[in-house]
Amino acid sequence: xxxxxxxxxxxxxxxxxxxxxxxxxxxxxxxxxxxxxxxxxxxxxxxxxxxxxxxxxxxxxxxxxxxxxxxxxxxxxxxxxxxxxxxxxxxxxxxxxxxxxxxxxxxxxxxxxxxxxxxxxxxxxxxxxxxxxxxxxxxxxxxxxxxxxxxxxxxxxxxxxxxxxxxxxxxxxxxxxxxxxxxxxxxxxxxxxxxxxxxxxxxxxxxxxxxxxxxxxxxxxxxxxxxxxxxxxxxxxxxxxxxxxxxxxxxxxxxxxxxxxxxxxxxxxxxxxxxxxxxxxxxxxxxxxxxxxxxxxxxxxxxxxxxxxxxxxxxxxxxxxxxxxxxxxxxxxxxxxxxxxxxxxxxxxxxxxxxxxxxxxxxxxxxxxxxxxxxxxxxxxxxxxxxxxxxxxxxxxxxxxxxxxxxxxxxxxxxxxxxxxxxxxxxx
Numbered sequence: 463x464x465x466x467x468x469x470x471x472x473x474x475x476x477x478x479x480x481x482x483x484x485x486x487x488x489x490x491x492x493x494x495x496x497x498x499x500x501x502x503x504x505x506x507x508x509x510x511x512x513x514x515x516x517x518x519x520x521x522x523x524x525x526x527x528x529x530x531x532x533x534x535x536x537x538x539x540x541x542x543x544x545x546x547x548x549x550x551x552x553x554x555x556x557x558x559x560x561x562x563x564x565x566x567x568x569x570x571x572x573x574x575x576x577x578x579x580x581x582x583x584x585x586x587x588x589x590x591x592x593x594x595x596x597x598x599x600x601x602x603x604x605x606x607x608x609x610x611x612x613x614x615x616x617x618x619x620x621x622x623x624x625x626x627x628x629x630x631x632x633x634x635x636x637x638x639x640x641x642x643x644x645x646x647x648x649x650x651x652x653x654x655x656x657x658x659x660x661x662x663x664x665x666x667x668x669x670x671x672x673x674x675x676x677x678x679x680x681x682x683x684x685x686x687x688x689x690x691x692x693x694x695x696x697x698x699x700x701x702x703x704x705x706x707x708x709x710x711x712x713x714x715x716x717x718x719x720x721x722x723x724x725x726x727x728x729x730x731x732x733x734x735x736x737x738x739x740x741x742x743x744x745x746x747x748x749x750x751x752x753x754x755x756x757x758x759x760x761x762x763x764x765x766x767x768x769x770x771x772x773x774x775x776x777x778x779x780x781x782x783x784x785x786x787x788x789x790x791x792x793x794x795x796x797x798x799x800x801x802x803x804x805x806x807x808x809x810x811x812x813x814x815x816x817x818x819x820x821x822x823x824x825x826x827x828x829x830x831x832x833x834x835x836x837x838x839x840x841x842x843x844x845x846x847x848x849x850x851x852x853x854x855x856x857x858x859x860x861x862x863x864x865x866x867x868x869x870x871x872x873x874x875x876x877x878x879x880x881x882x883x884x885x886x887x888x889x890x
Contacts, residue, residue: 469851470845470846470848470849470850470851471549471822471823471826471827471845471849471850471851471852471855472551472823472826472827472828472831472838472841472842472845472849473548473549473550473551473552473792473826473827473845473849473850474550474551474552474553474554474791474826474827474830474831474834474836474841475545475548475550475552475553475554475792475793475794475795475796475830476554476717476719476770476771476772476791476792476793476830476833477554477556477671477719477720477770477772477793477794477795477801478545478553478554478555478556478793478794478795478796478797479535479555479556479557479558479559479561479795479796479797479798480535480536480541480555480556480557480559480596480599480609481535481536481557481558481559481560481566481567481568481573481592482535482536482559482566482595483536483565483566484503484506484564484565484566484567484568484569485503486536487499487568487569487591487592487595488500488503490590490591490592490594490595491569491587491588491590491591492587492590492591494587495583495584495587498570498584498587499569499570499587502569502570516562516563520562520799521562521563524562524799525562525563528797528799528804531544531797531803531804532559532560532797534796534797535559535560535566535797536559536566536599538599538602538603541796542603542606544796544797544803544804545606545796546848547804548794548796548802548803548804548806548807549806549807549810549848549849549850550794550796550806550848551606551827551841551844551845551848551849552605552606552607552608552827552830552831552836552841553606553607553608553796554608554610554635554636554719554770554793554830554834555596555599555600555607555608555609555610556573556574556610556638556669556671556719556720557572557573557574557592557596557610557612557638558573558574558575558673559797560797561798561799561800562799568588568589568591568592568612569584569587569588569591569592570584570585570587570588571584571588572584572585572586572587572588572589572591572592572612572614573588573592573612574671574672574673574674575673575674576588576589576612576614576640576674577640577641577642577643577644577674578616578617578640578642578643578644578645578646579642579644579645580614582614582616582617582618585614585616585617586614586617586618586621586625588612589611589612589613589614589625590625592612593609593611593612593625593628593629593634596609596611596634597609597629597632597633597634600633600634601632601633604633605836605837605840605841606841606844608634608635608636608834608835608836609629609633609634609635609636610634610635610636610637610638610669611625611626611628611629611634611636611637611638611666612637612638613625613626613629613637613638613639613657614639614640615639615640615654615657616640616643616646617646619653619654619656619657620656622637622639622657623656623657623660625637626657626660626661626664626666627660627664629666630664630665630666634666635666635667635834635835636666636667636668636669636717636834637661637666637667637668637669638669638670638671639668639669639670639698640670640674641670641671641672641673641674641694641695641697641698642674642675642676642694648698648701649698649701649702649705649707650701650704650705650707655710658707658710658711658714659711661714662711662712662713662714662715663713665713665715665835667715667716667717667768667833667834668714668715668716668717669716669717669718669719669770670695670696670698670699670717670718670719670721671695671718671719671720671721672691672692672694672695672719672720672721673691673695673720674691674694674695675687675690675691675693675694676690676694691721692721692722692725693725695718695719695720695721696718696721696725696729698716698718699716699718699729699767700729700733702716703733703755703759703762703763704733704753704755704759705753705754706753706754706755708762708765708766708767709754709755709756709757709762710754711766712765712766714766715766715767715768715833716766716767716768717767717768717769717770717791717833718767718769718770719769719770719772719793720770720772720773720793720795721769721772722771722772722774722775722778723769723771723774723778723781723785723790724775724777724778724781726769726781726784726785726786726789727781727784727785727875730759730760730763730784730875731875731877733758733759733760733763734758734759734760734875734877734878734881735877736751737751737752737755737758737759738758738881739751758878758881760875760878763786763789764786764788764789767789768789768790768791768829768833769785769789769790769791770791770793771790771791771792771793772792772793772794772795772801773793773794773795773800773801773802773809774790774792774813776812776813779813779814779817779825780870782817782821782825783867783870783871783873783874783875784874784875784876787821787824787825788824788829789829790824790825790829791825791829791830791833792825792826792827792830794806807850807854810826810850810855811854811855811856814826814855814856814857815855815856815857816856816857816863816866816867817857817863817867818857818860818863818864818867819852819857819860819863822852822855822857
């Protein structure tokens with residue numbers, strides 16, 4: 463697709479969700495775990511499966527209004543209809559199609575809610591069942607779908623490597639690991655090295671995704687959950703960064719999805735200044751801080767990392783130069799109610815109306831195409847039919863928009879300036 467201000471946008475959502483109604487996973491469950499699966503389904507019968515944090519009035523209204531669209535979590539025809547209406551030509555698919563009632567979800571809680579507390583055999587059985595179904599879903603429109611396989615790496619990294627290899631062989635485009643690892647070692651541990659190496663070799667991006675947090679700590683105070691749930695998903699990035707995983711595996715890609723992007727500039731500022739031995743950390747051994755790192759953390763971040771921001775707030779889009787325009791991936795979170803679906807076109811106009819066209823193209827689709835290997839030629843015809851134009855997003859005067867953001871673009875990661883000057887012998 464020619465990149466001009468007249469062309470329609472080729473939009474790839476870096477965060478959608480899919481899953482069968484849970485009882486329908488039975489044929490995909492390994493035979494040795496079907497008795498346990500049947501027990502799980504019996505226990506669920508008659509239960510209110512809604513999340514303990516869900517507003518029941520909102521849930522009832524949402525399900526009534528969006529019942530048809532929500533079935534797109536497992537029905538390909540309905541899914542394509544909803545994506546087309548949103549102007550989305552391709553998608554990166556995570557588990558658990560229903561974020562309100564628990565009606566759809568990977569067996570045994572192996573999806574977004576998976577932690578180290580899940581019984582190991584059940585975790586892998588649930589993951590495999592979902593992955594096998596997901597591969598079938600993606601195979602119906604492989605150019606349009608990028609499935610993310612669940613890989614419970616904590617108990618048995620070797621088994622997770624095998625599952626990642628299976629995922630790559632069957633056309634899936636990424637893997638999902640738990641954000642919370644206890645009681646297992648965290649991701650600095652050497653036991654995970656074969657998994658990082660395999661994912662790098664297979665060109666499968668590794669993800670964490672928001673959803674889990676230690677709710678028992680919060681005493682029913684939901685605001686505490688909201689304050690920390692994204693932090694738990696982002697936390698593994700620091701472990702991989704400071705323990706040299708990105709140095710040892712330069713081809714490994716790691717993404718934090720549906721956890722916003724507002725925190726990225728502050729984290730990069732903190733990482734870079736500590737790497738450069740800022741005044742407030744000068745009493746700590748510098749070598750012990752940087753370990754294996756040979757470059758500033760923001761350099762590894764740009765090379766190895768990306769943020770599936772998913773429904774980014776305007777405040778986050780305004781910070782895109784500090785985050786990194788080429789690491790910023792947009793998503794509509796279909797079919798979850800906290801996303802932009804089914805009003806994506808309106809959201810895009812509100813959020814991107816004054817953002818330069820070339821940057822919008824990268825954040826809305828080109829970055830995701832690069833990370834996940836989508837073929838733009840195969841998608842361009844659909845984009846020409848359903849994609850919004852820059853004018854649809856209110857970007858009529860791209861020259862003015864370019865000028866508006868010049869100061870922010872030139873400033874970028876402003877904290878790096880003093881270190882560049884120091885290296886050149888110029889006082890900061």
